[in-house]
Amino acid sequence: MTGVEVRGLTAGYGGVPVLENLDLTVPSGAVAAVLGPSGSGKTTLLRALAGFIKPTAGTITFGDRLVAGAGPGCPHAFIPPEKRRVGIVPQEGALFPHLDVSANVAFGLPKSRSSRADTTARTAEVLEMVGMADYAHARPHELSGGQQQRVALARALAPQPDVVLLDEPFTALDAGLRGRLRAEVRELLDSLGTTAILITHDQEEALSTADLVAVMRDGRIAQSGTPLDVYDVPADLAVARFVGDAVELPGVAHDGIATCALGDVAIRDDAVSGPTTVVLRPEQLVLSCPVDVSREMPGAGVVRETSYHGHDSLLRVELVDGTLIPVRVPGGTPPPRPGEDVVVTVTGTGRAFPA
Amino acid sequence: MSTVVTRARPRRLQGRPPRTLIVAGAVTAIVSLIPLVYLVVRVSDAGAQRIIDVLIRPRTLETVVTSVSLVLVVVTACLAIGIPVAWLLARTALPMRGLWIVLVALPLAMPSYVAAYAWIAQFPAMSGFWAAAFILTLVSSPYVVLPVTASFRGSDPALEEVARSLGRGPFRAFATTTLPQAWPAAAGGALLVALYTLSDFGAVALLRVDAFTRVIYASYRASFDRVSAAVLALVLVGLAALLVLAERRVRGRTRRWRVATGTQRTAAPVELSPPARIAAILGLTILTVLALGIPLLSLILRMVQGSRSELDLTELLAAAATSLGVSLAGAFLAVLLALPVGILAARYRTRSVRTIETVSYTGHALPAVVVGLSLVFLTLNVVPFVYQTVFVLAFAYAVLFLPKAIGATRSATAAVSPVLEQTARTLGRSPLRAWSETTLRLTLPGIAAGGLLVLLTAMKELPATLMLRPTGLDTLATELWSRTEIAAYGAAAPYAIALVCIAAIPAWLLGRTMTRTPEAVDEAEDL
Numbered sequence: 001m002t003g004v005e006v007r008g009l010t011a012g013y014g015g016v017p018v019l020e021n022l023d024l025t026v027p028s029g030a031v032a033a034v035l036g037p038s039g040s041g042k043t044t045l046l047r048a049l050a051g052f053i054k055p056t057a058g059t060i061t062f063g064d065r066l067v068a069g070a071g072p073g074c075p076h077a078f079i080p081p082e083k084r085r086v087g088i089v090p091q092e093g094a095l096f097p098h099l100d101v102s103a104n105v106a107f108g109l110p111k112s113r114s115s116r117a118d119t120t121a122r123t124a125e126v127l128e129m130v131g132m133a134d135y136a137h138a139r140p141h142e143l144s145g146g147q148q149q150r151v152a153l154a155r156a157l158a159p160q161p162d163v164v165l166l167d168e169p170f171t172a173l174d175a176g177l178r179g180r181l182r183a184e185v186r187e188l189l190d191s192l193g194t195t196a197i198l199i200t201h202d203q204e205e206a207l208s209t210a211d212l213v214a215v216m217r218d219g220r221i222a223q224s225g226t227p228l229d230v231y232d233v234p235a236d237l238a239v240a241r242f243v244g245d246a247v248e249l250p251g252v253a254h255d256g257i258a259t260c261a262l263g264d265v266a267i268r269d270d271a272v273s274g275p276t277t278v279v280l281r282p283e284q285l286v287l288s289c290p291v292d293v294s295r296e297m298p299g300a301g302v303v304r305e306t307s308y309h310g311h312d313s314l315l316r317v318e319l320v321d322g323t324l325i326p327v328r329v330p331g332g333t334p335p336p337r338p339g340e341d342v343v344v345t346v347t348g349t350g351r352a353f354p355a
Numbered sequence: 356m357s358t359v360v361t362r363a364r365p366r367r368l369q370g371r372p373p374r375t376l377i378v379a380g381a382v383t384a385i386v387s388l389i390p391l392v393y394l395v396v397r398v399s400d401a402g403a404q405r406i407i408d409v410l411i412r413p414r415t416l417e418t419v420v421t422s423v424s425l426v427l428v429v430v431t432a433c434l435a436i437g438i439p440v441a442w443l444l445a446r447t448a449l450p451m452r453g454l455w456i457v458l459v460a461l462p463l464a465m466p467s468y469v470a471a472y473a474w475i476a477q478f479p480a481m482s483g484f485w486a487a488a489f490i491l492t493l494v495s496s497p498y499v500v501l502p503v504t505a506s507f508r509g510s511d512p513a514l515e516e517v518a519r520s521l522g523r524g525p526f527r528a529f530a531t532t533t534l535p536q537a538w539p540a541a542a543g544g545a546l547l548v549a550l551y552t553l554s555d556f557g558a559v560a561l562l563r564v565d566a567f568t569r570v571i572y573a574s575y576r577a578s579f580d581r582v583s584a585a586v587l588a589l590v591l592v593g594l595a596a597l598l599v600l601a602e603r604r605v606r607g608r609t610r611r612w613r614v615a616t617g618t619q620r621t622a623a624p625v626e627l628s629p630p631a632r633i634a635a636i637l638g639l640t641i642l643t644v645l646a647l648g649i650p651l652l653s654l655i656l657r658m659v660q661g662s663r664s665e666l667d668l669t670e671l672l673a674a675a676a677t678s679l680g681v682s683l684a685g686a687f688l689a690v691l692l693a694l695p696v697g698i699l700a701a702r703y704r705t706r707s708v709r710t711i712e713t714v715s716y717t718g719h720a721l722p723a724v725v726v727g728l729s730l731v732f733l734t735l736n737v738v739p740f741v742y743q744t745v746f747v748l749a750f751a752y753a754v755l756f757l758p759k760a761i762g763a764t765r766s767a768t769a770a771v772s773p774v775l776e777q778t779a780r781t782l783g784r785s786p787l788r789a790w791s792e793t794t795l796r797l798t799l800p801g802i803a804a805g806g807l808l809v810l811l812t813a814m815k816e817l818p819a820t821l822m823l824r825p826t827g828l829d830t831l832a833t834e835l836w837s838r839t840e841i842a843a844y845g846a847a848a849p850y851a852i853a854l855v856c857i858a859a860i861p862a863w864l865l866g867r868t869m870t871r872t873p874e875a876v877d878e879a880e881d882l
Contacts (some may be wrong), residue, residue: 013370014705050781081780082789088781096630098796108782159782286617 001196002063002162003028004049009058009069011048017056019219026212028063029193031186034307035205036216037242040197045216046165049197050088051081070353087156092146092172095140102127104138114228128155129188144179144191151184159195164189164196170205171328182209193224202331203243207231215239229282233268235305237353240279247285247325251353261319262344263298276352282328286345287315289336295320299344303336317344368773372703373786377711379695383608384714386692387754390729391717397732398589401582409586413568418587422553422566422594425488429552430545432492436642437499438541443635445507446498453664455639456504462646463497463862466815467849468557470494472835473650475561476844487562493646494558495551497862499544502629506540506651507533525625539605546602553595554722556818561839567591569804570776572818575728585732588725598722634684654855657848670834671849678830681745681820682813692807694752697764697802702773719758726751727822743825752813756767759812763805767798776851811861815854831857 003027012018019042026032036042047053049060051067059069067079087108095104108249109119127133130150140148149169155165166185170178186209189196200206205215207227215235223235234240237248251260251336253276258267260278262285267278294300304324305316313335315327327344329335336342398406409415443449444456462470470490475481510533518528524713539867556568563569567587574584627635692715700712718726730751741747771794779789819830831850838847 050777052777080786081777082783082785084781086781088778090774090778094772094778096775096779096793135773155778155782161781163866 002065003030004032004047004063004163004195004197005062006049007059007069009045009055010046011044011053011058013044017219019048019055021058021219024214024224025219026195026197029194030211031189031196031198031209032214033198033200033210034210034214035200035203035206035217035243040216042169042201042213042216043218044169044219046085046088046197047198049163049175050086050165051079051084054078060235063285065162066253067076067309075131085162087159087161089149089152089156089164089166089169091168092145093152093157095143095151097140097142100136100216101140101143104140104151105154105158107155122158126158127151129157131184132152144267145173146181146209149173149181153188155191159315162195165195166196166198168200169191169198171200171202177321179207185209208244213243213244217242234279234351237279240351240353241242245326247277247280247282249280249323249325250355251352253278258350258352261299261321261323262346265346266349268349269352272352272354275355277355278350278352280325280346280350282314284346284348284350285325285327287317287327287329287336288343288345289340290343297343299346301342301344302323303338303340303342306335310333316343317342356370361371367704368702370703371705372699372708373565374590375708376695376699380699380711380715383692383696383757386709387715387757388718389733390721390726390751390754393733393737394585394588394592394725394729398582398585401585403616404512405582406586410581410590412583415587415590418565418570419566419590421484421564422591425484425491425559425564425566426549426552428488429495432488432543433496433499433528433548434541435593436492437496437544438503438537440496440500441503441507445504445640446625447635448630449628449635453817458643458647459500459639461859461862462494463860464855465494465570465646465650466557466817466854466858467491467555467601467859468561468817468836468839469854470563470650471558472784472839472844472847472851473653473657475839476745477653481761481841484564486497487566489566490558491552491555492563495548495640495641496646498547498551499541502540502544503537506537510536518840523544541552542605544603546598546605550595550598550602550720554599554724556722556724557836567594568722568818570729571724572822575731575822580814581732584728588728592720595720595722599716599799631688638663651855653661654848654851657845658852660845661713669855670829674829674831674850675853677828678814678832681748681812681830682752682816683829684745684749685756685813686760686806686810687808688749688753690764692757693760693764693805694802697761698768699766700761700765703768713849715761717753721755723751723755723816723819724822726755727819730819731822743823745825745828746824748820748825748828751819752809752816755810755816755819756812758806759808760802763808764798764802766793767805770801773799808861808864811857814857 006024008020009022009269010017010020022041022045024032024034024045030329031065034042035287044053048068055068057069059071060067061071062085062190065079066077070078075090077159096107099107104128105122109115111119111123117234124136127136130153132147132150132154135143135147140151143151150265152169156208169185170182172212182205198206198210198306206254207230210227212224213227213230215222215230217238223239225231225233230239230243240246250263251258251265252274253259253267253269254273255265256270258265258278260275264281265278299318299319302316303315304318307314308329311331313329313331314336315322315329317327320323358452367514398592440459444452444459449455467490470493471487474486474490514532514536515528518532523531531558539626554568556572562570568591571584571587571591574587575578696711696715699708730747731742734747773794775793775797776789780786784792814830815832817836820830820833821836824830830835831853835847835850835854836846
């Protein structure tokens with residue numbers, strides 16, 4: 001089995017480093033999501049992993065195979081893409097337009113006369129796996145976007161690569177299909193036990209699909225952990241803002257409690273004291289509409305805006321001190337209207353970062 | 356079925372191009388510089404005094420005045436004819452619009468010397484400045500009509516509608532919204548016309564106008580005065596280079612100005628009043644008769660009359676075969692040289708790539724007379740054993756028409772996502788095999804089309820062929836030339852007809868792409 005180990009990676013184009021001293025560990029068989037805004041260096045990382053660019057420093061190891069960088073006994077290893085045993089699923093599939101589906105899938109399989117039967121069998125097998133067995137002789141342009149992605153995945157998996165790299169493979173699909181295909185791909189990768197790295201800018205996709213989420217920023221990994229960790233225990237304010245919606249309130253912390261416009265809030269960070277920024281998730285806020293709201297109550301405020309989404313509504317509540325915060329209320333009952341007095345209370349613990 | 360959101364895919368690659376590709380591209384760039392550099396060397400050998408003598412001769416000034424006036428007259432006439440015609444074709448409900456578009460593009464299939472020959476054959480008194488201006492206008496007006504038509508068609512009718520709703524009348528709305536958008540297309544077309552006129556040899560030579568190309572050819576033939584031919588050639592190159600630079604700047608601005616996204620409607624055609632309609636059809640008919648009708652009729656009449664003095668069919672076929680053979684060699688060389696440059700230009704945007712591409716387009720600014728002259732000098736002085744061999748002729752064709760082959764390779768390569776090649780790499784292919792199994796496989800038709808274009812253009816080339824051909828080698832163009840020189844108009848007709856047929860193919864392709872989209876014009880301009 002093959003994990004991926006990236007140590008001190010520095011890489012870029014024409015002498016300008018895009019990645020600087022980047023570390024990333026993906027355990028064997030795991031699906032990792034590299035999550036970052038555009039310009040964070042995700043694509044450069046993928047290209048370095050695939051072998052399209054040569055790192056200027058650091059190492060990349062697949063299992064016990066050093067594929068790039070300096071290692072014991074080899075001063076400067078660089079395995080070209082064709083010998084790296086990586087599969088890639090590019091954006092929009094990038095199927096070879098001049099080949100039919102089965103020829104696309106067989107592209108990376110041996111072509112010699114003696115192996116022809118094996119190649120045919122393997123092609124059929126992977127197409128079956130991705131549910132495209134009926135389309136073996138279709139041309140890429142005859143397929144829908146989702147089907148093209150399935151074939152692209154089959155093509156990447158056919159030669160049994162050590163690592164599969166998925167470059168935003170679902171972004172070009174419409175919302176419903178995206179969710180379904182994501183779940184299917186996840187299931188397939190799990191059952192095969194293939195190590196996979198998914199590049200994405202969609203935090204929902206990263207959280208729902210991966211075992212491990214690595215948040216990228218400015219050419220480095222800002223935080224790497226389970227989806228739960230990254231969402232609940234963001235390493236810094238920027239990660240908190242990027243992964244999910246964040247409610248930020250100024251406050252003062254001492255002994256695991258922060259005092260802010262919503263009253264006293266329990267925080268995870270015992271060590272933080274003094275002025276802080278308290279970060280909560282909108283779903284941690286509970287709204288109530290008591291009959292006698294007094295402006296002195298902690299969390300008292302006025303609804304300023306209501307946007308109705310069906311399954312829930314997103315309100316903007318102006319607190320007594322003038323801060324506007326987003327609050328999500330579940331659907332089912334009519335949401336409060338703008339102008340109504342409300343009280344916001346907090347459930348669970350928040351995070352506090354020194355202000 | 357799902358909807359696929361289309362996104363612009365990155366076609367270019369970041370980072371440095373592979374060294375082998377750069378080296379191959381640099382070879383192409385150097386090869387295309389050879390004629391120009393050697394000309395400069397020859398001229399500087401003559402010494403400052405001789406150069407100045409030639410430059411300040413009254414004859415030189417006369418030549419400049421003649422050439423520049425010819426360019427100005429032809430460009431003005433082409434714009435005056437081209438813009439209204441383009442508007443008729445793009446925006447009005449003209450009967451048989453598709454047919455008119457074809458008819459308006461077809462004069463491109465008439466090499467200037469064929470058109471001149473056809474008119475002279477019918478009206479032997481024709482000669483001089485205005486006759487040349489007349490014929491060059493007829494032949495080159497499509498360079499304005501086609502891109503402007505495309506621009507009028509492609510411009511967003513919503514702009515004009517907004518202008519109407521803001522209180523402009525229909526004409527002012529058009530003049531203040533659509534017309535300014537077409538200006539870059541018109542200017543680009545006008546500069547192509549200027550370049551065509553400046554470099555043209557056939558029409559000015561047959562009509563006895565002392566423009567640059569004819570004077571250079573004449574001084575070269577009078578072999579005692581080769582320095583003055585070389586100096587004049589350099590002046591001509593300077594003028595052509597100015598035009599090419601101007602054309603590049605204009606082309607940079609030809610991109611469409613549409614800000615909004617989403618599907619664009621096409622404008623509803625304007626209904627002309629019956630008298631306006633008759634006038635429009637009459638105008639187009641006159642233009643077509645002058646540009647196509649009379650020359651073609653003249654060719655056919657001459658052909659029929661000429662058949663009294665018998666047509667030597669074997670000689671015609673031999674000339675055609677020679678044209679084909681030499682041009683094939685030139686086209687093959689051009690495609691080979693173009694390959695690295697086209698790939699680099701499509702995939703990378705580093706400074707060295709830009710330099711290589713720009714330098715390789717030198718042939719675009721070199722009138723064929725200049726290339727011919729320089730290669731005569733070069734072969735005589737440096738490599739006399741290839742002087743007047745088919746190799747030099749093929750080489751001249753390759754340098755002259757290299758831009759066409761590069762343009763075809765570049766646009767074909769740019770249309771294929773580099774991700775395909777990268778994916779093939781991860782599936783176990785070496786760089787070369789990944790390229791040949793994906794990108795090359797997909798771009799081959801485009802590259803071959805570029806080669807075909809070079810072939811067809813080289814087959815009708817006249818001045819460089821006259822200067823460089825081995826003694827006794829006759830192409831269709833030179834046969835037509837030598838028969839016209841001795842006023843054997845009847846005997847020349849079959850050659851002229853053969854040349855028109857050959858030139859019709861690239862003209863048809865050009866007309867098709869030029870009227871489509873402004874983007875396609877970029878590619879077509881090099882034709």
